[in-house]
Amino acid sequence: MTNILSVDAPIGNGWRIDEGVRAAAIAEHRIETLRDDLALKKITDFAAALCDAPIALVSIVELSRQTFLSRTGLGPSETPRETSFCAHAMVEDDIMVVPDARLDPRFADNPLVTGELGIRFYAGVPLVSEAGIPLGSLCVIAREPRDGLTDFQRQGLKVLADDVLNRLSDSRASAISRATIADSESRFRTLADSMPQMVWSTLPDGFHDYYNARWYEFTGMPAGSTDGDGWNDIFHPEDQARAWGVWRQSLETGEPYQIEYRLRHRDGTYRWTLGRALPMTDRAGKITRWIGTCTDIHEQKLASEEREVVAQELSHRIKNIFAVIAGLITFAARSRPEFRPIAEDLRHRVTALGRAHDFVRPHSAKSRPDVAQTSLHGLLDALFLPYQAVDAARISVGGADVPIDDRSATPLALLFHELATNATKYGALSNDLGSVTVTSLIDGSDIVLVWQEDGGPKVRQPETLGFGAQLIDLSASRQLGGTVVHDWAEDGLRVVVEVSRAALSRG
The missing domain is CATH 3.30.450.20 (PAS domain)
Structure with missing residues (x-):
């Protein structure tokens, strides 16, 4: 205990103790909340019975007073510090025993000895915190002199003193826990209200x-x-x-x-x-x-519903345009029988474009096509119908078929629709001899999609990237999280798209 002794308040044996440190320790243990605690009362009752003494106290020594957290056989709940026996007991290494206070120079003139209380015998066990700071004493008092305590009584008082310290520690832990919970709750409420x-x-x-x-x-x-x-x-x-x-x-x-x-x-x-x-x-x-x-989300919900209505209306009008064009082709072919095969082929292409339109426009849960494409090859076959010749396939799809879901169908359709459109305008499908091969390969957890054009006019890399190229990149990298590489070979464009299998299907 010498580590907390200092030069502030004198005590009976000549030692001095830093009262600031002790006051902080007492406050930290929330000792005041234990005044008249029932568990402590049982301890002082038992201590009095154990030592056959009329008075037993749990005393906490403060700067100007000693406070009794529990008392048996004594009325006052506190006394001045200058008359305190416990202020001396708390700095001892063992139980302090005073057989007859009248014969002890420290207490012979003490009002608690000479006055009405008439203390003669005192025995106090130091109450010292885990940090080595003396807090007070568990003591028994009698009004007649005694030789001391028996070994059994000394042992019993020490055990009871340990129980008092445990009670003080539990009080401190509970107080800290309550304070932590209260602080956490206060922070949560402040954050939540903001x-x-x-x-x-x-x-x-x-x-x-x-x-x-x-x-x-x-x-x-x-x-x-x-x-x-x-x-x-x-x-x-x-x-x-x-x-x-x-x-x-x-x-x-x-x-x-x-x-x-x-x-x-x-x-x-x-x-x-x-x-x-x-x-x-x-x-x-x-x-x-x-x-x-x-x-x-009210405004967002209304805006989404409005966009859905506009999208459905726009889609309806576009599909009507395809239907009108197909009807006009059929009507024109009736008056020119020699053009009927060509007209029939053209009508099939226009009708297929209308079907493909359902895959290349954004969808909500309500507007999604009734017949969902659940495989890559199934989607591509439906998408490429408008570009196929009546007597032969201009675009062939091969390799490993893999499942897709609603999340990946739209970016895939946009990507390959744009490639097919560009091939029709400038590449292998712009003449009667060219063809396109689409191959899907499984590479571990990735899918490699290869678009290869052959038999078309010579191609060269454009100096600037148009909207179509940006759309391809957006579909492959942004929406599918993959990569896209263009190889502008003279004998035909080659495009390699690499995406993860997880990006194509949640399953």
């Missing part, structure tokens, strides 16, 4: 017990009115059952929660909202809480 999203949390069973300020601002609901299951009442009636179903599924499986629904605004209107939630788990993987957000 977010533009509505933030909420639930217990593991889904009981909603917290919403941030933004939630109440958006909904106009009184604080606490949407706790528990009350949140579902402000969903649009048509969305309530669906929202409940998705939420129950997440609670049962622990899967992330995500759903779009209409939430009633404070002005009475319903606005589209994106709800998300993730579970918080402990080290054992058990869910301890759900943290969720609600994001107002």
Whole structure:
């Protein structure tokens, strides 16, 4: 204990102790919160019985007083420090025993000895923190002199003193834990209230017990009115059952929660909202809480629906144009029978272009073609129909067929539609002799797609890249995450596209 002795306050045996250090230690242990603690009262009761003494105390010595956290057989809850026996006991290495205070020069004139209390016998066990800082003493007091303590009593008092220190340590740990939790909760609430999203949390069973300020601002609901299951009442009636179903599924499986629904605004209107939630788990993987957000997506939802309407209308008009052109070709061929084979071939090409249009325009879930292409070769065969000759295939597809999904179909169709269009204008399909071979190869986890033109006019690399080349690069690198390389050989363009298999199909 000599490491904390200093030159501030004198004590009875001539040592001095840094009271600033001790005051900090006492505050750190949150000792004041243990005053009249029931567990400590049991300790002083037992100490008094063990030593057959009328008084037992748990005393904490402060700068100007000693405070009794627990007392048996004594009325006052504190006394001045200058009269404290425990101020001396706490700096001892072992139990301090005073057989007769009247004969001890340290205490002979002490008011607690000469006055009404009449202390004669005192025995105190030092209470020292883990850092070696003396805090006070567990003591027993009698009003008549005694020879001392038995070995059994000394051992028992030390055990009880250890229990007191454990209680003080537990109090400190609990206080620190409570302070940490309170600080963490305060930070969370401050962060949540500063977010533009509505933030909420639930217990593991889904009981909603917290919403941030933004939630109440958006909904106009009184604080606490949407706790528990009350949140579902402000969903649009048509969305309530669906929202409940998705939420129950997440609670049962622990899967992330995500759903779009209409939430009633404070002005009475319903606005589209994106709800998300993730579970918080402990080290054992058990869910301890759900943290969720609600994001107002009303404007984005309306804009998306408007774009969908425009896209469908535009697609409808374009397909009508193909149908009108095909009809005009058929009508013209009726008056010129000698052109009927050519007209029939041209009509098939126009009709196939209309079918291919469904693959090269962006789609939503509603506008996607009824017959989905689930393989690379299936998509390419449908896409290349307008460019095939009646008597022979101008574009052949070979190699390994691989599955594709809705995510990759559009960029693939855009890419190969652009290559076929360019080949028709400038490359191998611009004359009657040229042809194109498309080969798909599996290279580990990647797919290599090779576009090879043969028999067309000599080609050369353009000085500048037009929109078509940019579209090819956008489809291959940006949307599919792959690479595209052009080889402008004189005998025919060669394009190599490399993408991962995962980019073509989620499966």
